[in-house]
Ligand SMILES: O=P(O)(O)OC[C@H]1O[C@H](OP(=O)(O)OP(=O)(O)O)[C@H](O)[C@@H]1O
Ligand SMILES: O=c1cc[nH]c(=O)[nH]1
C-alpha cells in the first residue's frame with residue numbers, strides 16, 4: 240500500500256485553518272474544498288493518459304486526456320464537502336455515494352446509503368472522506384467497491400491516524416492513501432489527535 244503525504248505549504252495552511260477551533264463552518268468548507276483540489280491533483284499524478292492529435296491555432300500537436308476517468312465516491316456526510324471540487328477537476332468522472340455514521344460507543348460504521356455502479360471492473364476509484372480514524376468506515380467502503388470488481392482504489396483523506404493506516408494495510412485491500420497529514424494517534428473516544436474534531440459536524444452542524 241502506497242501512502243502519500245501531501246505536505247506542500249499551501250496544503251499545510253489550509254489544513255491548519257481546518258484544525259483551528261475558531262474556524263466557522265463556511266471557512267471550514269472553503270478550506271476543505273481548496274485542500275481537496277491539492278489532494279486530487281497529487282492522487283492523479285500517475286493517471287494513465289490517452290493521446291490524441293489536436294490543432295492549436297498555430298500547429299498540429301499531441302493532446303492528452305485521462306484515459307480511464309475514475310469513479311468518485313464521497314462518504315457521507317463529511318465526504319460530501321469534497322465532492323464538487325473533485326468533480327470540477329475531473330469533470331468526466333462518474334460519482335457514486337456511500338453513507339455511513341460511526342456509532343459513538345462501538346466506533347463501528349452504520350451504513351445508511353449505498354449508491355454505486357454494479358460493475359467497477361477496470362475503473363479506478365477515488366474515495367473521498369476527510370477522516371481516516373480507526374479505518375472502519377474506509378474498510379467498509381472499499382469492501383463494497385471490491386465486491387463490484389474494483390482493483391484500483393485511492394483513499395483521499397485530509398487527515399489520517401496511524402491506527403487507520405495500519406488497519407487498511409492489514410486488510411490487504413487494493414488501496415493507496417493520499418492525505419495531508421498522518422497525525423499522532425486516536426484518543427479514547429476514537430478522535431484523531433490533534434485532528435480537527437468531527438469533520439461532518441464542522442461542515443454541516445452537529446446531529
Ligand atoms: O475511520 P473511522 O473510525 O471509521 O472514522 C472515520 C469516519 O468518521 C467520520 O464520519 P461520521 O461517522 O462522523 O459521519 P458524518 O460524516 O456524518 O459526521 C468520517 O467522516 C469518517 O467517515
Ligand atoms: O477525529 C475524528 C474521527 C472520526 N471522525 C471525525 O470526524 N473526526
Ligand SMILES: [Mg+2]
Nearest residue numbers: 437438439440
Ligand atoms: Mg461525523
